[in-house]
Amino acid sequence: MKTQTPSLWLLGALLMFPQIAETIYSPALPDLAEAFDVSFDTASLTLSVYFSAFAVGVVVWGRLADTLGRRTAMLIGLATYALGSVLAMVAPDFHVVLLARVISAFGAATGSVVGQTMLRDSYEGAELGRVFSIMGMATAISPVIGLILGSVVTTYSGYLGVFTTLLGLAVVLLVGSTFALIETKPVHTQRVSLATVCRAMLRDRSIWKNAILVAAFNLMLFGYYAIAPFTFKQLGFSSIEFGYTGVALALGSFAGSMINKSLLKRGFDANTMVSSSSALAVLCSAGVGALQGSYLLVLPMMGIVVAYGIAIPNILGQALVNYRQYAGSAGALFGLMYYLMLGVSLGIAGIFQNLGGTLFTASLITLVFVLPTTKKRLASATNS
Secondary structure (H helix, E strand, C coil), rough: CCCCCCHHHHHHHHHHHHHHHHHCCCCHHHHHHCCHHHHHHHHHHHHHHHHHHHHHHHHHHHHHHHCCCHHHHHHHHHHHHHHHHHHHHHHCCHHHHHHHHHHHHHHHHHHHHHHHHHHHHHHHHHHHHHHHHHHHHHHHHHHHHHHHHHHHHHHHHHHHHHHHHHHHHHHHHHHHHHCCCCCCCCHHHHHHHHHHHHHHHHHHHHHHHHHHHHHHHHHHHHHHHHHHHHHHCCCCCCCHHHHHHHHHHHHHHHHHHHHHHHHCCCCHHHHHHHHHHHHHHHHHHHHHHHHHCCCCHHHHHHHHHHHHHHHHHHHHHCCCCHHHHHHHHHHHHHHHHHHHHHHHHHHHHHHHHHHHHHHHHCCCCCCCCHHHHHHHHHHHHCCC
16 A cells, blocks of 8 residues: 555545436436426436536546646536536526536546546555445445435425535535545656557457447446436326435345356356346346336336446456556546447437337447357357
8 A cells, every 4th residue: 555545435425426416416307397498308418418528527637637636636626516516506598507517527527537546546456456346335326325315305495406415515525625635646657648548549449349338338327317207207206206216226236236246256257247237238128118107117227237237347347458557548538438428328318218218229239249259258168
């Protein structure tokens, strides 16, 4: 372990913040649509632009963390998020809300990219793996926390209450970071041309494959957050009742994490687990499509969350193995790729407002991209 070790409690909160900030907003989408007299698909655009702006923020804050320092980049990013929340609270029309969400998402990206960088600065080897495991558990439950909290706040205070809560969270983290967050940037750092790394990654077919897989699995999860609030509203459920589905998703997330941990201990191959997760996602998304006229769609949705919990750690764990010498820049660019894909995909999903169709399409995409690898492994096993 290195000398500079920031508070894990604070870093955990900073890493959880982007996902809480996004999912706390999901239950407020129907209320936002009514308040500004826009359609459901138009209201869903706020999720699409959020992830697109988040993708740009990942690269910008990642580079600023190297030039200005980790702590400075974090503080500026949190202040940017707070500014976006204030603008959303006073927005006179929906176009200003969209602008506010762009600013907020751009700022929120600092929690993810700079937080992970600070962990890598402070820990190494097995200790780093242990810390990332703890942080992974925290970030896994953060969407559920956001969903339940957002449902309660929306029920009693509407979308303005959600934006006010987000501003409060940003201010608390900003003040806490100002007084408690230490600088972890090493004295001597190696600068690598972003263009050089970018060219190498764009020519790498495995990078494109893994970026598409990450985007597709995330589309299944965040497609639910984008479309399900309107689905449940049409079924006659309130925002707080929709929030209760977060408990089911939490169980699925926990099950996925435990299954993944158990399979890794037994020596299962990462590619095998990703392939199995894709197959499970296809089956469960078909179930969501069959049940999307009923609240029982939550049951197959739990299976999709299980698949997500197994697949994502294994995809991310092997995605950048050939880019260790410039992992920071590669990680920022990889994040840019899949967040842009996710933002565009959510925009398209918002137009159609078909939860089952969105999930089934995304799951089929994952299956298409894992099948060639699966066939090669089976052929190799047969020949041996």
